[in-house]
Amino acid sequence: MLPAEIEKIFRDxxxxxxxxxxxxxxxxxxxEDALQEAFAAALERWPSADVPSNPRAWLVNVxxxxxxxxxxxxxxxxxxxxxxxxxxxxDAAILPEEDSAALDDDMLRLIFxxxxxxxxxEVQVALTLxxxxxxxxxxxxxxxxxxxxxxxxxLVRAKQKIRLAGIPxxxxxRDALGxxxxxxxxxxYLVFTEGYVATSGEALMRPDLARxxxxxxxxxxxxxxxxxxxxGLLALMLLHDARRAGRQTKGGDIVLxxxxxxxxxxxxxITEGLKLVEEALQLPGRxxxxxxxxxxxxxxxxxPNFHDxxxxxxxxxxxxxxxxxxxxxxxxxxxxxxxxxxxxxxxxDLIDALQARGGLDGYELLPAVRADLLRRLGRHQxxxxxxxxxxxxxxxEPLRRLYARRLAELDVES
Amino acid sequence: MQYxxxxxxxxxxxxxxxxxxxxxxTADYGTFTQSIIQSGHFKAxxxxxxxxxATTVRVREGKVLTxxxxxxETREQLGGYYxxxxxxxxxxxAIAARIPGAKNGxxxxxxxxxxxxELVQARSGRP
Numbered sequence: 001m002l003p004a005e006i007e008k009i010f011r012d013x014x015x016x017x018x019x020x021x022x023x024x025x026x027x028x029x030x031x032e033d034a035l036q037e038a039f040a041a042a043l044e045r046w047p048s049a050d051v052p053s054n055p056r057a058w059l060v061n062v063x064x065x066x067x068x069x070x071x072x073x074x075x076x077x078x079x080x081x082x083x084x085x086x087x088x089x090x091d092a093a094i095l096p097e098e099d100s101a102a103l104d105d106d107m108l109r110l111i112f113x114x115x116x117x118x119x120x121x122e123v124q125v126a127l128t129l130x131x132x133x134x135x136x137x138x139x140x141x142x143x144x145x146x147x148x149x150x151x152x153x154x155l156v157r158a159k160q161k162i163r164l165a166g167i168p169x170x171x172x173x174r175d176a177l178g179x180x181x182x183x184x185x186x187x188x189y190l191v192f193t194e195g196y197v198a199t200s201g202e203a204l205m206r207p208d209l210a211r212x213x214x215x216x217x218x219x220x221x222x223x224x225x226x227x228x229x230x231x232g233l234l235a236l237m238l239l240h241d242a243r244r245a246g247r248q249t250k251g252g253d254i255v256l257x258x259x260x261x262x263x264x265x266x267x268x269x270i271t272e273g274l275k276l277v278e279e280a281l282q283l284p285g286r287x288x289x290x291x292x293x294x295x296x297x298x299x300x301x302x303x304p305n306f307h308d309x310x311x312x313x314x315x316x317x318x319x320x321x322x323x324x325x326x327x328x329x330x331x332x333x334x335x336x337x338x339x340x341x342x343x344x345x346x347x348x349d350l351i352d353a354l355q356a357r358g359g360l361d362g363y364e365l366l367p368a369v370r371a372d373l374l375r376r377l378g379r380h381q382x383x384x385x386x387x388x389x390x391x392x393x394x395x396x397e398p399l400r401r402l403y404a405r406r407l408a409e410l411d412v413e414s
Numbered sequence: 415m416q417y418x419x420x421x422x423x424x425x426x427x428x429x430x431x432x433x434x435x436x437x438x439x440t441a442d443y444g445t446f447t448q449s450i451i452q453s454g455h456f457k458a459x460x461x462x463x464x465x466x467x468a469t470t471v472r473v474r475e476g477k478v479l480t481x482x483x484x485x486x487e488t489r490e491q492l493g494g495y496y497x498x499x500x501x502x503x504x505x506x507x508a509i510a511a512r513i514p515g516a517k518n519g520x521x522x523x524x525x526x527x528x529x530x531x532e533l534v535q536a537r538s539g540r541p
Binding site: 116118164165166167168170172176 | 415501504507527
């Protein structure tokens with residue numbers, strides 16, 4: 001087997017192998033170190049011999065034995081009390097064959113632990129990318145645009161907190177599950193949105209992060225089938241991500257939805273997304289935010305072009321969202337949809353009224369949306385000012401170039 | 415595990431309370447304390463006199479220095495604590511959320527250090 005193929009197995013199996021190991025040895029760091037040793041053993045053995053039929057089981061077994069060795073070595077020169085604690089641990093580590101349901105539970109335990117609400121949101125994201133997705137510390141550091149050492153320290157502190165603060169390695173009880181699941185989904189969506197429109201930097205999109213988010217949601221949908229919010233989020237991300245190839249030029253410039261070549265959209269991914277939206281909407285319960293957002297994305301995906309999009313229904317769905325999960329982003333999107341139904345003047349009224357209430361303070365996309373509405377109303381001078389404000393408000397180069405383009409067009413028109 | 419639940423609240427708000435509100439708060443704390451004694455979580459707990467009664471002590475170059483008041487000026491002040499036994503952080507958070515003061519102030523949940531360096535080291539998996 002080629003080293004690249006072995007690397008791929010490691011990448012695919014890290015999360016699940018680690019999830020089971022943490023339960024077996026009762027410690028994050030010990031499990032991680034032991035798994036690294038097992039990877040090293042595999043790199044030595046697999047290229048020349050047959051790869052085991054179940055690589056994950058092999059890795060877990062080897063890692064478990066490495067962990068037990070390590071504990072034994074420690075016990076031999078440690079105090080009696082440590083010995084007592086670890087006897088129980090060794091017993092737990094010697095386990096018979098397990099069914100796949102138990103292993104699925106391990107993966108869920110790992111996800112819920114990494115997304116524990118006692119961690120700051122960015123720590124939840126970092127832990128999830130590192131342990132559940134199996135990204136290296138360097139890769140996680142790149143995702144956060146911080147250096148590897150700083151990220152390493154952040155991860156060490158987080159794992160320390162798991163151990164010292166007694167964060168349980170458990171799937172939450174039924175009455176807490178809904179709330180905790182929302183937290184997990186928020187983490188996944190945070191990973192996706194950073195991949196879909198980066199906060200800053202040269203590149204508009206970071207498809208690696210978007211792919212990780214989709215992979216996580218797929219996993220969650222398989223582990224917790226029949227949850228509307230999970231299906232809704234997966235559908236939402238698939239439908240957005242399906243437009244990726246159409247969203248920028250080869251030179252890295254933004255192509256807005258109205259100008260996108262829809263033949264570039266990933267039809268297979270759209271089909272999968274549409275099917276999931278249907279499933280999510282058919283499950284019983286009240287309107288759920290991710291499912292409604294996915295339904296909006298589905299209307300865009302189905303439309304033959306920008307103008308023949310069902311804007312009326314989209315505006316209506318944003319009104320549902322404003323009821324169930326109001327936010328400045330939803331307000332702005334609602335106004336943009338209204339501009340397609342009732343015209344830009346009505347949308348501008350909505351935004352100005354909202355701004356007067358202070359509902360959009362410090363929201364960086366506000367001037368850009370205003371600028372577009374003013375441009376369409378032919379109010380060139382006001383539009384120009386708004387584009388300048390929009391440029392000052394963003395750190396993302398492709399957005400700056402988009403606004404510069406719009407400003408140049410305004411100069412030509414006036 | 416044991417956790418210290420530290421209750422912070424605004425003393426300014428507290429001083430504005432009328433008698434009926436004060437009585438209600440005292441009764442609420444009584445009910446809560448009884449409930450965690452009965453459930454076996456309670457190890458210790460007390461209310462504190464206001465931060466205006468505090469003295470902060472430092473020793474610098476062998477000299478004892480005292481200052482009037484708490485260490486830091488903040489919007490919320492430490493007003494009391496509970497020491498509880500809980501199986502994990504989720505259980506401790508659930509108890510903290512039931513403390514009457516959590517509704518208008520905040521509760522900091524801190525695990526108590528297990529003072530056995532060997533155990534901590536062994537568990538971290540490092541020699």
